[in-house]
Amino acid sequence: MPAILQPTMLLIIAHHHDAEARWLCKILKESYNQPLHLLMPEALGIDYSISLQLKNDGLHHASVFFHEGKVLLDCNDVTYAINRLSYIDPIVWKHTNADERAYATNELNAFFPALIHSLKCPVSNRIYNGALYGDNSFAAKWGMHLYAHGIPVDALLTDATGKLYEKLRTIPAEKINRLMYTNNQVILPPGQEPIINFEAIKQCILKKDEPETLEFIFIKKQNNSPQLVQITKTPSLSCYGNMFAQTIYNHINNLRYDHINGDTQRNTLAAAC
Structure with a gap:
């Protein structure tokens, strides 16, 4: 199958306190007019909702609905993803009891690796062993x-x-x-x-x-x-100024890939018999 030229779309996945991720969004929007979305795990259910389908043939699918602007982003539309997540501490669960907070924390730290794993595009910080920062060594x-x-x-x-x-x-x-x-x-x-x-x-x-x-x-x-x-794996992006932003912009806008044999972090599994 020939490579398909995709409309460019950047997805930045970062914590709510990540000033470097917000800085990158600002630079890419203002200086490069780069279409992008910022996804913060702590705002799940508040700023956006996620639909995630996991299948045993490896062909997972996800979509994100951003409440502001009522934008639906399909995982197939993402050209490149920058993952800056480590351990997710759900701030909206701070005032619940310990058991509920532990359950929510475990669910979020399992859910977001699955979401990132469903992306068919290159990812800057890949998922190892099904966990955020799973490659501890x-x-x-x-x-x-x-x-x-x-x-x-x-x-x-x-x-x-x-x-x-x-x-x-x-x-x-x-x-x-x-x-x-x-x-x-x-x-x-x-x-x-x-x-x-x-x-x-x-x-x-x-x-x-x-x-x-x-x-x-x-x-x-x-x-x-x-x-x-x-x-x-989470560089201080602003230290590099427009050099990093230009590198990312050039990379995204020169990407060609297909969804079957293309540049993806996922290994498609054989369908169960």
Whole structure:
């Protein structure tokens, strides 16, 4: 089947407190006139309603009805999705009893991976093992990959106690270097001085051919050589200005795919006999 050129539509899925996602929406609408929708799990049933059908042949289907403007978005209409979700804490259930709150939390954290899984388009942050951030070892895998190529890695890279964030808060801004990997490109914040050994780091990242959007944060050691300290699937998008927005816009508007054999994160299952 020949590739089909789809009308472009971006879906951004992010938490209600995600200022970076709101910033990206604003830039893409004002500077690029890019059609898009912002979906926040905490507003389910308030700002929008979702219909999700799960079938045993892998051909799942979803649609989202946005109450404002009365817009119905079919999953087939989405050209590219940016997933910035991690753990969903349902704020509208805060005043219920503990059992009801736990039930709602579990349901939402199971529902949204299924919704994202139903999308037939490329997704910036894929679903692993049926769970948000299901690939919990991704930072360790990347750390080992870069370390194997001679790039120093901070011992706190995989720390989950909060010590990493405490350390980052004490580092002067001029000692931090960022780079983002997205759609097989590596981009730097405008005005940031190139990292020492940048080309080697860039080639090391590109070599892994990862289907995610990732941000790598380095700190400069005493000799100004970079040490990897954090890898995240939810980059600080505004740090990259129009460079990231332009990259996403170009990628979306050059996508061609079909719904049977196209660029999708889903593996179609054989129909049950």
